[in-house]
Every structure is written in C-alpha cells, then in structure tokens.
Amino acid sequence: METNMETNITPKIGVSLATQPINALLVKFTIPSILSMLVDALYNVIDQIFIGQGVGYLGNAATTVTFPLVTAILAIGTLLGIGGSVYAAMSMGAGKNEEAEKTLGTVFTLSVVIGILFTTVCLSVLKPLVLALGATDGTSGSLPYVLSYTPIILLGAPFSMLSIALSSMARSDGSPILAMGALLTGTLLNLILDPVCIFILDWGIQGAAIATLISQMVPAVILLVFFLRRSRIRLKRKNFRPSLPICGQVIAFGVSASMIQVATTILQVVLNQTVVRFGATGIGSESTLSVIGIVLRISSVVIYVCVGIAVGMQPIIGFNHGAGLNHRVRETFQKAACAATVISIIGWLCCILFPTEILQMFGMKEPSYMQFGIRCMRIFLLGMSVAGFQVVSAQYYLATGQAIKAMVLSILRPLLLMVPLVMAFSRIWGLDGVLYAGPVADCLAALLIVLLLWHDRERKRSEV
Numbered sequence: 273m274e275t276n277m278e279t280n281i282t283p284k285i286g287v288s289l290a291t292q293p294i295n296a297l298l299v300k301f302t303i304p305s306i307l308s309m310l311v312d313a314l315y316n317v318i319d320q321i322f323i324g325q326g327v328g329y330l331g332n333a334a335t336t337v338t339f340p341l342v343t344a345i346l347a348i349g350t351l352l353g354i355g356g357s358v359y360a361a362m363s364m365g366a367g368k369n370e371e372a373e374k375t376l377g378t379v380f381t382l383s384v385v386i387g388i389l390f391t392t393v394c395l396s397v398l399k400p401l402v403l404a405l406g407a408t409d410g411t412s413g414s415l416p417y418v419l420s421y422t423p424i425i426l427l428g429a430p431f432s433m434l435s436i437a438l439s440s441m442a443r444s445d446g447s448p449i450l451a452m453g454a455l456l457t458g459t460l461l462n463l464i465l466d467p468v469c470i471f472i473l474d475w476g477i478q479g480a481a482i483a484t485l486i487s488q489m490v491p492a493v494i495l496l497v498f499f500l501r502r503s504r505i506r507l508k509r510k511n512f513r514p515s516l517p518i519c520g521q522v523i524a525f526g527v528s529a530s531m532i533q534v535a536t537t538i539l540q541v542v543l544n545q546t547v548v549r550f551g552a553t554g555i556g557s558e559s560t561l562s563v564i565g566i567v568l569r570i571s572s573v574v575i576y577v578c579v580g581i582a583v584g585m586q587p588i589i590g591f592n593h594g595a596g597l598n599h600r601v602r603e604t605f606q607k608a609a610c611a612a613t614v615i616s617i618i619g620w621l622c623c624i625l626f627p628t629e630i631l632q633m634f635g636m637k638e639p640s641y642m643q644f645g646i647r648c649m650r651i652f653l654l655g656m657s658v659a660g661f662q663v664v665s666a667q668y669y670l671a672t673g674q675a676i677k678a679m680v681l682s683i684l685r686p687l688l689l690m691v692p693l694v695m696a697f698s699r700i701w702g703l704d705g706v707l708y709a710g711p712v713a714d715c716l717a718a719l720l721i722v723l724l725l726w727h728d729r730e731r732k733r734s735e736v
Contacts, residue, residue, distance in 0.1 A: 289587065289588055289591040289592065290591065290592060290595055290597060290600070294588070294600065294603045294604050294607055295607065297588050297604075298581075298584065298585060298588070298604070298607060298608060298611070301584035301585065301587060301588060302580060302581045302583075302584030302585065302608075302611075303584070304448060304449075304452060304584070305579075305580040305581070305583040305584035306577055306580030306581065306584070307452060307456075307580070308451075308452045308455065308580065309576035309577060309579045309580035309583070310573070310576060310577065310580070311452070311455045311456050311458075311459045312455075312576055313569075313572045313573045313575075313576035313577075314459055314463075314573070315458070315459045315462060315487075316339075316342075316569050316572060317569050317570070317572070317573060318459070318462055318463055318466060319335060319462070319466065319480055319483075319484060320332055320335060320565070320566055320569050320634055321633050321634055321635075322466040322467060322470050322480060323335060323470070323477065323480050323635075324562075324566070324633075324634035324635030324636070325634075325635045326467075326470035326471055326476065326479075326480075326635075327417070327470070327476055327477050327480070328635060329558065329559050329562040329635070329636075329641065330414050330417045330558055330562070331417055331421075331476070331477045331480070332562035332565055332566060332634065332635075333414040333417065333418075333558045333559070333561045333562040333565065334407075334414050334417035334418045334420075334421045334422070334477060335421065335480075335565060336406070336544065336561050336562060336564060336565025336568075337402055337405050337406045337407045337414060337418050337422075337544060337561070338402075338405075338418065338421060338422045338425055339540050339565065339568075340405055340537045340540040340541045340544070341394060341405070341422070341425070341426065342425065343533050343536050343537040343540060344390075344533070344534075344537050345387075345390065345429050345432050345433055346432075346436065346533045347530045347533030347534050347537060348386055348387075348390070348433055348530070349383065349432060349433040349434075349435075349436030349437050350436060350440075350526065350529055350530040350533055351522075351523065351526035351527060351529065351530035352379050352382055352383055352386075352433065352436075352437040352522060352526060353379070353436050353437035353438070353439065353440030353441060353526070354440055354525065354526040354529040354530070355379075355521070355522035355523055355524065355525040355526025355527070355529075356375050356376070356378070356379035356437065356440065356441055356444075356522050356525075356526070357440040357441050357443060357444035358444070358525040358526070359375050359518065359521045359522060359525055360372040360375040360376060360441060360444045360445075360505065361444040363375060364444070364504075364505070369504075369505060371518075372505045373505045373506060373507075373508060373511055374511045374515055374518055375518050375521075375522070376441055376499060376505050376506075376507055376511065377507060377508065377510075377511025377512050377513075377514075378511070378514045378515055378518045378519060378522065379437050379438075379441060379522065380434070380437075380438070380499075380507055380512065381512050381513070381514050382437075382514055382519070382522075383430070383433040383434040383437045383438075384430050384433075384434060386433060387429040387430025387431070387432070387433040387434065388429075388430050390426075390429045390433075391426045391427060391429045391430065394422075394426050394429075395423060395426055398419065398422065398423065399415075399419065402415070402418045402419070402422055403415070404541075404545075405541060405544055405545075406541075406544030406545055406547065406548045406561055408548060408557055408558055408561075412556070412558070413558060414558045414561070417477050420476075420477050420478050420481070421477045421478065421480065421481045422481075423481075424478060424481035424482060424484075424485055425481050425484060425485070427485060428484065428485040428488040428489065431485075431488040431489045431492040432488045432492075434492040434495070434496070435454065435455065435458065435488060435491040435492040435495060438492070438495035438496065438498075438499065439451040439452075439454060439455055439491070439495060441495075441499070442454075442495060442498065442499075442503070445499075445503050445504050445505055446504060447498070447503070450495075450498060451495070453494075454491040454494040454495050454498075455491050457490055457491060457494065458487040458488060458490055458491040459487070461483075461486065461487045461490055462483055462484060462487035465482075465483035465486055465487060466479075466480060466483045468483070469482050469483045470483075528670070528675055528678060528679045528682070531679050531682055531683050532682045532683065532686070534683075534687075535682070535683040535686040535687035536686050538686075538687055538691060539686040539687065539690050539691055539694075540568075542691050542694055542695065543564060543568075543694060543706065544561060544564075546694055546695070546698045546706055547560050547561050547564050547703070547706060548560075548561060549698075550698060550702045550703040550706070551703065555638075555640045555641050555644055559641050559644070560644065560703065563641070563644055563645045563648050564648065564652075564706075566631065566634050566636075566645070567645070567648050567649055567652055567653065570623065570630060570649070570653075571619075571623075571653055571656060571659075573619070574615060574616060574619030574620075574656060574659065574660075575659055575663065577612075577615050577619075578612040578615055578616060578659060578660035578663045578664065579663055581608050581611050581612045581615070581660070581663075581664060582608065582612065582663045582664045582666070582667035582668075583667065584608075585604050585605070585608040585664070585667065585668075585671070586667050586670065586671040587671075588600075588604045589601050589604050589605060589668060589671035589672060590671040590672070592604065593671065593672045593673070601672070605664070605668045608664050608668075609660070609661050609664045609665070609668075611660075612660025612661060612663060612664045613657070613658070613660045613661050614660075615660055616656055616657050616658065616659045616660035616661070617657045619656055620653060620654075620656040620657045623649045623650070623653045623656065624649075624650055624653075627645065627646040627649040627650060628642065628646060630649070631645045631646065631649070647707070648707060651707040651708060651710070651711070652706075652707045652710040652711070653710065653711075654710065654711035654714075655710060655711035655712075655713070655714025655715050655718075656714070658714055658715065658717075658718035659714060661718055661721070662681070662684075662685060662714075662717050662718060662721060665681060665721045665724075665725065666678050666681035666682045669681060677724070681721060681724075684717050684720065684721075685713050685714065685717040689712075689713040689716055689717055690709060690710070690713040693709035693712055693713050694706055694709045697709045697712075
C-alpha cells in the first residue's frame with residue numbers, strides 16, 4: 273500500500289518534533305498510519321473470508337492467482353502517488369503552487385492512462401496470463417473461476433491506481449484524514465457489498481469481483497471531487513497533458529516506495545507456480561494454492577500494522593536527523609522497532625496457537641484441507657516474529673536519507689532471499705521446501721539487518 277512521505281513541517285510542528293516526548297509523538301503519528309495500512313490489509317482479507325464461505329477453495333484459489341495483478345496495480349499507483357506527492361510538496365514548499373498543480377495533473381493523467389493500458393493488455397492475453405500465474409485447467413481446476421473473477425478486477429485498475437495516487441497527493445495537500453477516509457469508505461463498502469453480491473444476489477465469485485470494483489470506484493470519485501473543488505492545489509484541464517520533466521521527477525521519487533510491491537508481485541508469481549507444480553498430496557494443487565493465498569493474507573494484517581508504525585516514525589526521525597538530534601533519532605527507532613516486534617510476536621502467537629479458528633473464518637472445513645492449512649501457518653509463518661523489525665529498519669534508513677539501503681532492505685526478504693530460496697528448496701524438498709523457505713528468509717533478513725545496523729554504528733563511532 274502507499275507510504276506517507278514527510279511534507280511541509282510548520283515551525284510549530286517542527287518544535288514539537290524536536291521537543292515532545294518520543295512516546296507521545298509515536299502515538300500521535302503512528303495511530304493514523306496504522307489505521308490507513310489496516311484499510312489495505314482488511315480490504316484483501318474481507319474478500320478471502322466471504323469468498324471462502326460463499327464460493328469455496330476454488331474461489332480463494334482464483335483470488336490467489338489474481339493477486340500478482342492486484343499487487344502490480346498497487347505498485348504503479350504507489351510509484352505515481354508517492355513520487356507525485358513528494359515533488360508536489362517540495363514545489364509547494366518553494367512557493368511553486370503552479371508546478372504542484374502540474375504535478376497533480378500529470379499524476380492524474382498517468383494513473384488513468386496506465387490503468388486503461390494495463391487493463392487492455394491483460395484482457396487481451398487473459399487466459400495464457402492467468403495460466404502462467406498459477407491457474408489450473410481441467411474439470412476440477414481453478415481456471416473457470418479465475419476467468420470469471422479476473423476480468424472484473426482488471427476493469428477496476430484505472431480507479432484503483434487513481435485512488436492510490438490521489439490519496440498520496442491529498443496527504444501532501446495537507447488532508448491526510450480525507451485520504452484515509454476515502455480509502456476506508458471503499459473498505460467499508462466492500463464489507464457491505466461482498467455478502468450482498470455473493471450470498472443475497474447469488475453471484476458467486478463474480479459478485480465478489482463486482483463488490484471490489486464498486487469499492488474501488490467510490491474512493492477515486494471522492495478524491496477526484498476533492499481535487500476539483502476543495503483542495504489547495506486544484507486539478508485543472510490545462511494540466512492534464514503530462515509534463516516529461518515532471519514525469520521524470522515522479523518516477524525518481526516514487527520508484528523506491530514501489531519496489532516492495534514489485535518484489536511482492538514477483539514472489540507471488542513464483543509461489544503460485546511452485547505450489548501448482550508440487551501441490552500437496554491428498555488435497556490437490558488448487559487447494560494448496562488457496563491455502564497459500566489465505567496464509568499470505570493473514571500475515572499481511574500483521575505486516576501492515578508494522579508498516580503503519582514504520583511510516584508513523586518516519587517524519588519524527590527525518591526531522592530530528594535533519595536537526596542533528598541523533599539521540600532522539602536513536603530513541604525513536606528503538607521504540608518503534610520494539611513496538612513493531614511486539615506486534616509481530618503477538619501476531620505470530622495467534623497464528624501458532626489458534627490456526628484452526630483463524631482458518632475456519634475462510635471456509636476451511638475438509639479435514640485434509642484444514643490439516644495442511646494449520647501446517648502451513650505454523651511453518652511458513654515461523655519467522656513472522658522478526659518481520660516488524662525488518663520493516664521498521666528499512667523505513668529508518670529511508671527517513672535518514674539513505675535511500676539505496678532502504679530500497680535494498682525493502683526487497684531483501686521477498687525478492688533477494690525468498691524467491692531464490694523457494695526455487696532452491698522446492699527442488700530439493702518439494703512443497704515442504706516452499707514452507708521452510710519463509711522462516712529461513714525471515715531469519716536471514718533479520719540477521720543481515722542487525723549486521724548492517726551494527727556496522728553503521730561502529731563506523732559512526734570511529735568517525736567521532
């Protein structure tokens with residue numbers, strides 16, 4: 273999901289960032305961020321729960337197959353939104369409101385045009401595309417469900433990209449509550465429409481997709497109306513034509529923030545293909561794919577809360593780092609890392625102690641299906657306890673202006689470690705290798721981050 277970036281800090285806010293107790297600042301900044309991140313996490317989980325209850329495991333398999341496309345949409349929206357919001361904030365800070373409005377117009381046009389192109393290209397090669405993403409053909413395969421679900425989801429790509437991008441722009445415009453409210457409206461609407469479309473109207477998997485489509489359109493419309501009528505920088509027709517220099521700035525500032533979604537997309541594709549190839553004896557590759565998708569959605573709730581903590585600490589660390597108050601930077605990072613680690617451990621314990629109760633929410637009833645689901649949660653999520661530390665560390669480096677390190681740490685676990693481990697372990701141990709690749713990647717990532725932090729601390733000491 274999109275990451276809050278530090279925008280203009282008024283003198284009053286700046287003084288509070290430099291003088292208020294760190295605990296109070298973390299509460300003030302992290303609570304809204306956590307709520308915003310939970311909107312994204314719940315958006316994905318809600319679909320899985322209702323589809324599992326109303327359609328079954330083949331429905332959940334279909335959403336797992338489609339998930340890389342959804343993540344790709346999120347990556348593009350994040351790139352445009354974060355890049356545009358950073359450049360617009362810098363322009364407004366320099367008193368260049370016209371440049372900020374040109375940035376808004378460029379982001380709007382790119383979101384719509386790229387969204388339409390993305391939908392058109394994917395729909396034109398839909399069947400081979402979803403087969404490559406893990407859909408299975410045959411009488412008991414997931415392909416019919418995927419072909420019913422995915423086209424409707426793809427129709428929402430322009431709206432989804434637009435809502436993600438404009439919500440980031442709204443934050444830079446000084447309206448973070450509106451940005452959160454628009455996205456929360458979409459999630460609540462999805463929560464209402466899912467049971468109506470799936471159960472009452474009996475539209476099945478297509479009903480879930482229609483509910484998602486409508487829930488993506490509404491936030492986009494809310495944010496569009498805001499920028500047409502109430503914002504400080506307005507969306508104007510004369511700025512609809514993208515500016516090439518601004519496009520370059522948007523990409524330069526946004527690419528780092530979008531890399532985590534790019535890495536996640538690649539990881540999901542590799543996981544889907546590997547799971548379908550090996551499957552699980554007794555329940556089939558479709559059921560296995562469904563379980564993997566559910567477990568990833570469950571873990572995303574914990575991860576997104578940790579991202580909220582990390583994003584909330586970012587302006588605190590950024591300001592104090594710029595002011596040379598290194599003791600407050602260290603204190604903020606340590607407390608944020610501790611809070612995220614506690615959340616990660618609580619989430620891990622819930623998955624380890626109550627896997628049956630959690631999985632039953634997603635419609636798991638058949639014994640062998642449930643047995644594999646429990647095993648998957650307890651093995652694949654074994655390293656979840658250190659996930660919060662990883663997320664906060666990456667944001668720490670971003671907040672202190674070390675963008676390259678931040679980007680590397682963001683993709684370290686999903687892309688640099690998890691993907692090669694899944695491919696290597698699965699060749700040796702089959703599906704068990706996929707499950708054990710998760711905790712090994714988590715532990716290796718945490719260890720490498722600890723070594724990097726230790727190296728940086730020693731280097732700073734030697735420079736004193």
